[in-house]
Amino acid sequence: MDVIKSLALPLIDEHSTVVAADTDAVWRGLGDVLDRSYAGTAAVRYARLVGCADPAASGPRPLAEGSTITGFRVVAADPGRELVLVGRHRFSTYALTFLLEKAGPRRTVLRAESRARFPGPAGALYRLLVIGTGGHAIGVRHLLASIRDRSE
Template sequence: MWEALIQSIPAALALPSPYLRLIGADPGAPVGAIPAVGSAVPGFAVTDVVPSRSLTLAGHHHFSRYELRLTVERAPAGALLSAHTSAEFPGFLGWGYRLLVIRSGAHRVITRRFLEGIARRAARPPRA
């Protein structure tokens, strides 16, 4: 599951460049190789990693500061991947952005698709 998580991060968190520029996403460009602390994909930087167990990503833009913590745990059927997100939406514009992203349900749908994609990748047979 850990390898599937690491391999999925760049594509799974990819957002259109014009959108990232519009909101002022930081980090704004890829840095290094995930999962090294300090590495990044646009919008998310690795702030903490416990190999094979957890990965924490954080970022900010004009309307929000946020963190995504992904945890892999052993389970009877293999592994369990969980995600915990937190965010602050300062000011009036932050409040409006929160309505668009959180209250609309878009965040829940995107996070679920992200986790399902990682699960599909983990279920694939390894490449020869």
């Protein structure tokens, strides 16, 4: 999280879910779902349209520091504990952090924390479209549910 603090990105939101699986299974599910969710043609086209610094997947799998998925670069990966993704494009600099916490036998709390900065008038409009409409929150909750389903 030191990387995120150094970027001074304001908190957007945080969502969590309880997964009926151990942290290793959730870690594998997290990587699988992220790779699948951000690999489609539409995601890659959108990333190129807005000028993402990392418009396509690359690097080692399972995800490790330096890996990319469409729109994000992995800046920290502590298997079974934390995955930190950062990205930037014309309208925003952003981070998505996944935290895994053991919550008992075969139970893991999975949290997703979103942070972002939206500079200038175009950034403000983009924030309104993505955050203000609730679309971002719906997308993150769907992502967490997919990771939960995949992991269980």
